[in-house]
Amino acid sequence: TLTGCGKKENVLVVGTNAAFPPFEYMGGPNGDEAKGFDIDIARQIAEDAGKTLKVENMKFDSLIVALNAGKIDMIAAGMTITPERQKAVSFSQPYYEATQVVLTQQGKAPTSPEDLKDKIIAVQLGSTGDIMAKEYSHNVVAFNTGFEAIMELKNGKVDLVLFDSEPAANHMKKNPDLQLTTLAFEPEYYGLAISKENAELLKQTNATLDKMKSNGQYDALISQYMK
Template sequence: MKLKRRFGLVFTSVILAGVLTACGTSDDKDESSTGSSNDTDKNVLIMGTSADYPPFEFVETATGEEIKGFDVDLAKALGKKLGYEVKPKDIDFNGLIPALENGQADLVLAGMTPTPERIKTVDFSDTYYTSRNMIITKKGSDIKTPADLEGKTVGVQLASIQEGLVTDLVKEEKLDIKVEKLNRIPEIVQQIISGRYDAAVIEDTVSKGYLADNKELVGSLIEDGSEEAGSAIAFKKDSKLKDEFNEKLKEMKENGEVEKLVLKWFGDGAAK
């Protein structure tokens, strides 16, 4: 983690230095701790997330700018058990791993799958949620399967697992697909509604929220090979936070706390 050190004045008086040491001033905090370089409190962790992915993480602009969702609740619950305050920070999805590497975030929860490529640069916790992918189109479309994407313009979130899935259809299945990559899911959905995109591939749990809000859209679950490795928490390489969070995550999975959060945000179907 990129560190930011603060230095106080140098006092020649041994007595005064001793008093300051005993009082424990803020400048004496060990900033090589797990706290982000953006925060001097070692008990505060910055959670990088991309707040355009309901119900995992999103902002209800009508009620304020607070980031909420399944990932936020999970991160805060884990942090509380470990004595940390977790503060979400909105970052474009493709910038989340760089944020870990340069110290702008201490951990990432963003429905992120630990792909082999990502594992090269960051560490991941155990999986906390598993989901599948869905093709989203306008009502009346004949697009229902990956093969139906032939000759179509398809939107995906930049640097997402869905981008990789559609790219593989082009490279491995030799499908003629125009792949359009955007940072934000709402932008992709709007492009379908406006007719600029024929379809999009989005994670199924997230898709359900957009389908409920946009009655002109329909979704088709990708049946073959769509089972994901699941979502996991990302940390900077060799961060001690990985083991700490894994221990409490295991406890929450065993005692039913994770399931309760799944039921809260996804409903009964997602918890089965």
């Protein structure tokens, strides 16, 4: 059976940008399966709604457009709840606290946010890091993924990268050649985004998050993914 949008009724279509480990990344034998913390949460939401999960991988800055065009039912992409985004979509209760951190070459660590002033900063396009970088510098270069931004830093093309704490730490584990600095930036809270027209799914999503937080499932995912 098909619904109005041409989506199957028994499928929950979740949009993500799977270049943000450990929240979402491509894995599996052929590297074509979306995996991660957010994907496992989305799978539980689908299951509780009696649906199967389908993940659509797309550019981060296309996600809200795709949601409001009815192409996806939900965004699970480590997306920070911001007042600006709340004008366009509904967010679930927060499910993760993060912050922006700074990546630099070894020995080039900033000591305060002031040190970001007019530095050449690489970011992921449309991310909160992108928005924040512009408050400090006129030299912001944006890429479709955080990986590409980090590559630019490695190649010596930029001074620093502003990226979310956990994906930055994840990257550092594999590439200890860079330096990660935590400055006193505001905390950010990730939420699952749902169309303002889909109050039913929002309710189900919050109910599943409540359940996962109280039955130990949420904590188990934290210890599985945030090592």
